[in-house]
Amino acid sequence: MRLVVFAGTTRTAEIDGLSAAGADPEAMVHTPSADAEILEYGAPVRAPVVPVSPTGCPTPAVVTRAVRELADFETTVVDAGLAEPTAAPTVTVGARPGEDVREEDPVPTAPGAFAAARQFGRRLPDDEVVVAETIPGGTTTALGVLTALGEERGVSSSLPDNPIERKREVVADALDASGLDPGDAAGDPRLALRKVGDPVLASAAGFVAGAARSGTRVTLAGGTQLVAVAALARHAGLDSALSLATTRFVADDPAVDLRSAGADFDLDVTVTDPGFDGTDHPATARYAAGEAKEGVGMGGALALADREGVPMARVREEVRSVYDELVEGEDGPG
């Protein structure tokens, strides 16, 4: 079992008010690089930030790392358009950072990354993979891709108060800039990815198409961004079985209809609850308030913990321990 995390960036994240993935816009561009290091080493090594939101909510990489300490799986990070260096080992698929989707051609590397990641997925000898993402601003590009495919539906947010109207405006501007109407990219996932998507969606969708077609069992670990990956894979003609594992925080989001997404894209959906309600540790309390919700394979990691019989109380304990290690020597959040 291998967790494959696609880490990248889009300048769409710099649009005011879209994302909580990082304390501030300057730090946010480092978040995927830091997430990769937290996943692989337990702490940032080269990245100059610890991704903690202004309210003190840590990156979900903390939860995934905690589960990795308790359950038995490999992790592999794919450089799906990182803008800042990382000391984590990464697989190369030729992806470059995405531009603001309101540009005319924001992700020119999308078709190449899709193809390279598809080949990587096809050749990887694992029997089972879990696919995850880390990209600030990624729910907006997910909405862009879904809209371009003609699959418009709600998307989640890393903010408790989802700026969905703002996202719709951005997506409308993005389609305009590319001369596309909603649905114009149906059956053409690479067009959607290049014009209104991001390099993480491009790499992850290619990987899923390649892995699933070669007989590897694929679980999409995440929220609406992974629903967009499923939609892209379906529009690429994939008809193999796919699973989706996410957290209760996404499932409880009124902006998201996981049941219909599961039905439309033929996904076997698993929802896990890490039991963060009623906790008062900074590592977990903000999740219960609806912040962050998902990312870096958190839902998939929790599902793996569950499958291996690791009690959620043990996971929470390890989450606190990873978090405490992480902020040790830092000024701390808030």
Next chain:
Amino acid sequence: MRLVVFAGTTRTAEIDGLSAAGADPEAMVHTPSADAEILEYGAPVRAPVVPVSPTGCPTPAVVTRAVRELADFETTVVDAGLAEPTAAPTVTVGARPGEDVREEDPVPTAPGAFAAARQFGRRLPDDEVVVAETIPGGTTTALGVLTALGEERGVSSSLPDNPIERKREVVADALDASGLDPGDAAGDPRLALRKVGDPVLASAAGFVAGAARSGTRVTLAGGTQLVAVAALARHAGLDSALSLATTRFVADDPAVDLRSAGADFDLDVTVTDPGFDGTDHPATARYAAGEAKEGVGMGGALALADREGVPMARVREEVRSVYDELVEGEDGPG
């Protein structure tokens, strides 16, 4: 515990008769990329070759991968000058493939890679690391570096019949081309690395200096190339404890005096014997004949297996199983 493998290339390997690390010169340039994939995934994924020598001796990556399936350690591959793509995740330190050491300035990225790898080593949160290499032609550049530092001593070979005179000629030409006499680079490891070394030695030596100085326990896993790494770290002023773990095949090599190397560079030396003598499986028999000997952390992996109480018979069984998986679908060696 983390095994950190430095994977790279030098065009010195293209000089006739120096190396057995690959079936033929065209395939040899892919060996480190394939080794990284075998270590991480158990099989080549993107590399178009299975590194097996003309006589059928498989790359020592097979042994290290086998132990990784049985013992508990993480692996990280550093891109220390790969010339061909790999699907394995790699850490970037700015190293580029090395040119033939008989050029005037064969490794211009050596000082930068040394510095970047040193910082990586310093910041890595692990308590203990094991350092390994994969680079065809690497014993010749090791001899070059040792000579430039004024530490000339015998070096081992991946060939049963060590072409040591040929290596000495190449090193003499290399020193000439750079206007250096033996010993001219004493106390200046970066000069030795840049002028007569390779990007793997540069990255590994920087990493060892950084990791050891920050209090991480360091074991050098390999033969004479790792002795060169120790010499470089000592000439960089490192006085922390260092261990060296290698195989009986290196220790038995009359060209190598491990005891004096251990004394000169203050190394705590461990030698392991995987018990390949008398075996007739292609995965192991050629090792008993003195081929390959070491590489990709084989000796260090065997020492870890020993420390964790994994019986060598179990290791041999797993080596055969990794090998059989590897050549499945291939024409097979010989």
